[in-house]
Every structure is written in C-alpha cells, then in structure tokens.
Amino acid sequence: MHDSATDALTDVQTEALISHIRTRYHDTHRREFPDLIRLARKVETTHATDPNTPHGLTHALEVMIAELEAHMHEEEEIIFPAARTGAAGLATAAIPGLRSAHDAHEAALNQIAAITHGFRLPLNACRSWRRLYHGLGKLAEDLDEHIYLENEVLFPRLGTQA
Secondary structure, three states: OOOHHHHHHHHHHHHHHHHHHHHHHHHHHHHHHHHHHHHHHHHHHHOOOOOOOOOOHHHHHHHHHHHHHHHHHHHHHHHHHHHHHOOHHHHHHHHHHHHHHHHHHHHHHHHHHHHOOOOOOOOOOOHHHHHHHHHHHHHHHHHHHHHHHHHHHHHHHOOOOO
C-alpha cells in the first residue's frame, strides 16, 4: 500500500528522472550528432584512400540519428507525459517497441564500432579524426547510460517490465 508521501516522492523522483533524461541525453544527442556527422564526412573525404578510413561511417551515423530522433520524439510525446500523469496505459503499449528500438540503437553502435575498428585510431590520425573517435566513444557511453535509465528505471515505474 502506498501512502501519499511515498507517492509524492515517487512523482518528484520520476519528474527529475525525466528531466535528466531529456537534458543530459536527448538534448546532448541532438546537439552532438551534427558535429559527428560533419567530422565523419570530413575524415571519409580527406582520407578516402587510407585503408584505415571508416568508410560508411557518415551514412551509419545519419541513419542512426534519424532513428534515434524518431525514438526520442515518441518518448517525449507518449512515455514522458504518461509517466508524469500516471496514465501508464498508453505508455505500456509503447514500451515493447521502445525496448526494441533500444536494441536497434545498440546494434547500430556495434556497426559503428566495426566500421571504426573498435574506435582504434591509426598512428597518422589527424585532429579531426581524433575528435571524431573521441565523440563516438562519448556517444557510445551516453547511449548506453541513456538506455539503461529508461529500460531499468523509468519503464518499470510505469508498472510494466514489458
């Protein structure tokens, strides 16, 4: 049985979690992806004949950001409002698809890791190439934390482990 103090604390914690996810992850992804795509395009073009060049990286990032943007929009339009209002019914139906999208994001990161040889820089890597791989490493860490918070913390608060 829940008392009103516990319910109020959970509501505050959930609102803080949603705010954290939006500002720390959604906003960060939206802010950082254009630079990663620009750097990937530059590295692929400038080093086109280098066998270490991450050929196909720009395309992989463009596909990933399009899928991630649609996913974040769905969370912002369905999951976050439902979590705020306690209307878990709508969210419950969306969660399996969102979990599946999380799996697809992880697969996209694995593809990017393969294209970049595990984010290993060649000895002759220029500054742009170094910035690109540093940014990709940050993206991988951020996305992993982002997915964890949603799958293991936020979604269960909606009353489902779907």
